[in-house]
Amino acid sequence: xxxxFMYLKDVxxxxxxxxxxxxxxxxLQVCPHAVFSLxxxxxxxxxxxACMECGACSRNCPVEALIVQSGVGCAAAVINSLIGRKxxxxxxxxxxxxxGNPPECSAGPGRSSCC
Amino acid sequence: xxxxxxxxxxxxxRPDHRSPVLVTANYKMxxxxxxxxxxxxxxxxxxxDTKGINVWCAAGKGTFGTAELVHRIESNGLVRIxxxxxxxxxxxxxxxxxxxxxxxxxxxKVIYGPIRSTDLPRFLDxxxxxxxxxxxxxxxxxxxxxxxxIELVGAFKGGLAVISIFFVLSYLGNVGExxxxxxxxxxxxxxxxxxxxxxxxxxxPVLLPWLPGRAFSIKGLTTGFIAFSFIMAFRLNxxxxxxxxxxxxxxxxxxxxISAFLAMNFTGASTYTSLSGVxxxxxxxxxxxxxxxxxxxxxxxxxxxxx
Ligand code: SF4
Ligand code: SF4
Numbered sequence: 125x126x127x128x129f130m131y132l133k134d135v136x137x138x139x140x141x142x143x144x145x146x147x148x149x150x151x152l153q154v155c156p157h158a159v160f161s162l163x164x165x166x167x168x169x170x171x172x173x174a175c176m177e178c179g180a181c182s183r184n185c186p187v188e189a190l191i192v193q194s195g196v197g198c199a200a201a202v203i204n205s206l207i208g209r210k211x212x213x214x215x216x217x218x219x220x221x222x223x224g225n226p227p228e229c230s231a232g233p234g235r236s237s238c239c
Numbered sequence: 240x241x242x243x244x245x246x247x248x249x250x251x252x253r254p255d256h257r258s259p260v261l262v263t264a265n266y267k268m269x270x271x272x273x274x275x276x277x278x279x280x281x282x283x284x285x286x287x288d289t290k291g292i293n294v295w296c297a298a299g300k301g302t303f304g305t306a307e308l309v310h311r312i313e314s315n316g317l318v319r320i321x322x323x324x325x326x327x328x329x330x331x332x333x334x335x336x337x338x339x340x341x342x343x344x345x346x347x348k349v350i351y352g353p354i355r356s357t358d359l360p361r362f363l364d365x366x367x368x369x370x371x372x373x374x375x376x377x378x379x380x381x382x383x384x385x386x387x388x389i390e391l392v393g394a395f396k397g398g399l400a401v402i403s404i405f406f407v408l409s410y411l412g413n414v415g416e417x418x419x420x421x422x423x424x425x426x427x428x429x430x431x432x433x434x435x436x437x438x439x440x441x442x443x444p445v446l447l448p449w450l451p452g453r454a455f456s457i458k459g460l461t462t463g464f465i466a467f468s469f470i471m472a473f474r475l476n477x478x479x480x481x482x483x484x485x486x487x488x489x490x491x492x493x494x495x496x497i498s499a500f501l502a503m504n505f506t507g508a509s510t511y512t513s514l515s516g517v518x519x520x521x522x523x524x525x526x527x528x529x530x531x532x533x534x535x536x537x538x539x540x541x542x543x544x545x546x
Contacts, residue, residue: 197506
């Protein structure tokens, strides 16, 4: 798509099970990066590398056809979680303990995107 | 400064039981932007308690989530206030809210509206239809510029500490050649480090889409190289001595990784980087930044103390 930012290729953990899909279109509605399209009543990943792993699609898929390990793509958060520092700076990732929770980030008022 | 508004149900204009219900966060700016986008309209605004955090962040944390939404619907008696059963949520609440669960728990159907509140009038007038552009999260230059100061504060704090160290070392290393020379090297260090910060913290975010490479560290290398060329122009006459040449090699190895590191940190402010991608980038970028920086520092020490 024109003017769309793209990050690294072939990294996203997004996966779609088309057999489960009921074609409700929710993933198309919530995805902020136009990753999906709907053809003949089934969702399709058409723009895989644009996925930022926000988790909106899997959260809103009523039949669990979508799986993604969601998280915040923020280098400072990754560093802070590595050195065990929490909350002190803008963002940090909560060790998810295998539960697959999205990373936590503490937010300052000026933060408009990640944290 | 208080960035919160009270959570609860607000009336904009003179809404009645058929008026649409818009949902937002209790971050003051989210609320104000929503109101300002809808002059002269009659509708309800349901404000969730997101601890004063904007929609996108709160959705990521889960505070703008299914449970909070269902709770606010009930505690404000929304079923008695409106006769329809529809809620309009900002699209960026998607990571926190499961529309089908809200429907099951409260009876309300969640409709995700446009990403930007400025698109709301068009959305409402077209019977809740969105266009593909309304659904796309962009990252325009003004938004990037607005995020620069927040990122820079930390960089400048660190930069100041580093600059003082370089000043002390410049003094110790060059005092034999007179204090003017010591000051000269100290000031040049300060200028170089400031330029590295400008390169990674300002130039890289501003030029983001036009810089080569997808990884932010690579983009930062390019702007770092621009900064280095600028610094170099100041020192062309210093290149005649061995120490002068070594100092420039040292600054090459210092400015580029500093700039790359700061540019990499802008991934957090950006709106399209995935966690998997950031981790992948960091796996090679951070070791590279640290080793180049260390080598640069050692060469710089060599230029001051040995040559
Ligand atoms: S995780 Fe987010 S960006 Fe990726 S496909 Fe799902 S909704 Fe789109
Ligand atoms: S949300 Fe799930 S069921 Fe609905 S279209 Fe997307 S993948 Fe299919």
